[in-house]
Amino acid sequence: MLENKEQSRTSLSELGEFGLIEHLTGQIKIKNKSTVKGVGDDCAVLQSKDQVVVTTDLLVEGVHFDLSYVPLKHLGYKAVMVNISDVYAMNAMAKQITVSIAVSNRFPLEAIEELYAGIYLACEKYGVDLVGGDTTSSTKGLLISITAIGEAKKEDLVYRSGANVNDLIVVSGDLGAAYLGLQVLEREKQVFQVNPNAQPELENYTYLVERQLKPEARKDIVELLKSLEVKPTAMIDISDGLSSEILHICKQSKTGCVIYEDKIPLDPQVISTCEEFNLDSTTIALSGGEDYELLFTISQKDFDKIKGNPNLTVIGYIADESQDCALTTRANEKIKLIARGWNALSEE
């Protein structure tokens, strides 16, 4: 599928490690005043009078992504999103990233340039400086390790542990689409393996595929909440599915919760594709993962400020710790929530 793009092949070993780093990072222009020194010394140097947040994620070929249908530019973009999403989940602003990659020599320079084009596009769009990294060979496949650094005033930071009984549970955007996008892409891959001349049929799934391949971290929601003068009491980003994330908030806040099945925001393509795939859309939203939406709790007194905003949906409330974390179904039954999130270490 990618053959045409690989006509020009420059071997990485022609450049050597330092040559490659210079090639990939030579054009960087620093955007943030907290970046004192970027790439080019033993360390990057940062300075902030605010608190600094740090998060890191590792993406492994064959575990987190499949290059038979993930374009490298999208992969680079998504790798940044996955990381800065965690920064926004602290109600902080992402400022710097470091990017380390391990690549087998099956990748030509042009492939790595594509990957970095996606990384730089994400940096440009989100106002983030690439300040360091490491580049090495791997014995198999591609691996990307990103560390993201952000800033927030101490009083603005939001932890997972701050939810209070009766707080409202709010989610941004809609859920389940990224997981379904993956199912669609996997199905097309299998069709392609049986018949390499088959054209992929994706027109009915454009939203799902885009959510899977090119997610956007919700910086806009952090800005929106600030403009609405709403400080969440607890927040987390939805990388492993709604169930897993609300359980993290409840565990760390020492509370229970109630989520209403009929309140969970779903895109129409999620509903129609779940029907087609014979999947339960609620299960997909609860356990699908990779949506990178923000899940947060707010005091009831802030309800009027967010009411009616199309980006935000109230899906339930925080209950006392003595109660379970429960889903109230459309049939008005209560079901205990279980984290069935995508488990990176399972052997399935």
Next chain:
Amino acid sequence: MLENKEQSRTSLSELGEFGLIEHLTGQIKIKNKSTVKGVGDDCAVLQSKDQVVVTTDLLVEGVHFDLSYVPLKHLGYKAVMVNISDVYAMNAMAKQITVSIAVSNRFPLEAIEELYAGIYLACEKYGVDLVGGDTTSSTKGLLISITAIGEAKKEDLVYRSGANVNDLIVVSGDLGAAYLGLQVLEREKQVFQVNPNAQPELENYTYLVERQLKPEARKDIVELLKSLEVKPTAMIDISDGLSSEILHICKQSKTGCVIYEDKIPLDPQVISTCEEFNLDSTTIALSGGEDYELLFTISQKDFDKIKGNPNLTVIGYIADESQDCALTTRANEKIKLIARGWNALSEE
């Protein structure tokens, strides 16, 4: 060789990702006041009134280490050293690390515990907090990505670019031993492959093997220089060999340099083992790498302060940019220095 240690085998999938993280990080006690919040939220939270330095390194099984002779505990320790060495090279103090690992399911929990035992030992000894990370599966082998964060007052930071003409070039400790240690271990591995009953003969190489398997980052040198009231004009750590590193300093400082072959500090085991292996000890010191000593330049006026210190050796001086970077041999010949450092991307 490690069979006995693997009698107890707990599959990683029994714990799941969150269980594993909790198991590995549940006992952490925060040591630094700049660590506001460690493991357990979307991000770690730090606060420093000083400047913050950030560095990251990726270690890949089969490229950077060979588990047939590297014990996992040593590997964990070394992975931390490799990173915090870059922090000390800025004349800063290491304060936090994040640790991400990708492991194939051939590794039982007990192996990962060994790895983390080494990581924690390094953290304990160097006063560093483990504040975050990521744990995932790999399709092949073990991979460790560490990001280290340190602090220094703005006026104390030392960059590669500050060397001035006539500054003295100083190196800590001695050079070449780590590379020779690797050669010794590789030879023993080959002996073992031919005859699995052979006992490794390492008694004549204890220093070399220790330098390879358990390097120490030179925090002590940063402290020593502070106590001597010497601020280097430029500094770098020696990970790729003396040649490569002095060329980095000269390139970024826009200078040349002269290094005296007979001044390069070598351990007696390096000299005797070079004779045995029929290697040139100067070449090994110039290109061997992995010594993690500090290479720095100082103003001539500071010479009296460091003179005679057994940890520090003056090996040359910074020359004008119009001159090359050169080695003056014992025969008083000048040879142009070339970076032949270990190249992680070469296909050799």
